[in-house]
Amino acid sequence: MKYLTAGESHGKGLTAILEGFPAGVRIDCAAVDAELKRRQLGYGRGGRMKIESDSAEITAGLFGSVTLGSPIAFFIRNRDFEKWQAYTHPVSGDITQKKLTAVRPGHADYAGCRKYGFDNARPVLERASARETAARVGVGAFCKQLLSALGITVGSHVTEIGGQKSTARPLSAVGLNDRSDLSPVRCLDAEAEKKMIAVIDECMRSGDTAGGAVEILVSGLPAGVGSYAHYDRKLDGILARHLLSVQAFKAVEFGLGTAVAHTLGSHVHDEMAPSECGVVRNTNRAGGIEGGMSNGENLVISVAVKPIPTLMQGLKTVDIATGQATVAHPERSDYCAVPAAGVVAEAVVAYAVADALLCVTGGDDFDTIAARVQEMRQRAKVCAK
């Protein structure tokens, strides 16, 4: 599969095209919108989320809610466009009337201006904005439904905000979002949740921002997705590439992650024992991936999210119009988007896992793919005999 997104944060809206999605998948279109709504929630968002009410207008690739195997296209309208169209209308807008030259450290503003020769960071930030992640969540929502029909579930929860850590480590993705979505910061640890909210409150008072970390679980994925045989088919490499392409995602870990650097092998690798249904393990420190392939355990992926670079208190910078020292432009933004980042990460993981799975199964239609997934599951059992 492949997908494209287009759209500026305050332009008309976001367009996505998902190509290579199999035929014969019945899509619950309300569930696509429900995913978009989940991304809009979370404590610490700014005023924009009160303006938007994201919904995907599906324009191609389905008849009667069933996929055709043709490219799927959808559009998510930006309500804020009404206030911005004098500047951002694709035909008549004049973006020179909305200049931003006090570039924000940590944002794409400066490098983007240098790259494209702009004297105004608006065209850069309009596209670099995390608004684009709404389109990715839409794409991921289709992939989640394909995976779900194959018995594969993706879920997430927040493990850290502003240095406050959750101790919860769920054992399955099944039912995970039902619990994490109940929390305003999508955290399963009630004590940590209070402290995370307090950190965000402090950011709102002081004009600062908070980053954090999210954990994504995938349950039900059969062994053998990805490959040890060539670098570009390794599942961990594929997942890392997709996750690190998301705005503000700065690090990706699988299982024990960076702790492998200071842990001996006897406490890193997951010992195996025979069982009726193949192999059992008491630990999953590998996070479900060995040799670039799923090994039949849950995928356990952690992502570090940086604090948003738009600070109300402003950081020291240079005005690219004058070359003079100044303070970065403070404007409406989020104080913390880590809860939403979990929803985005789920979507990106769902796409990457679905794509890697289709590479292994082949097949253009759902029934062919489902039969192949069934064979992959059977093979793990047969090996044990």
Ligand code: EPS
């Ligand atoms: C963003 C700045 C804020 C966020 C936005 C990402 O938007 P605005 O400038 O309109 O206040 O709310 O995120 C979204 C709009 C969204 O849908 O997630 C940025 O600069 O990246």
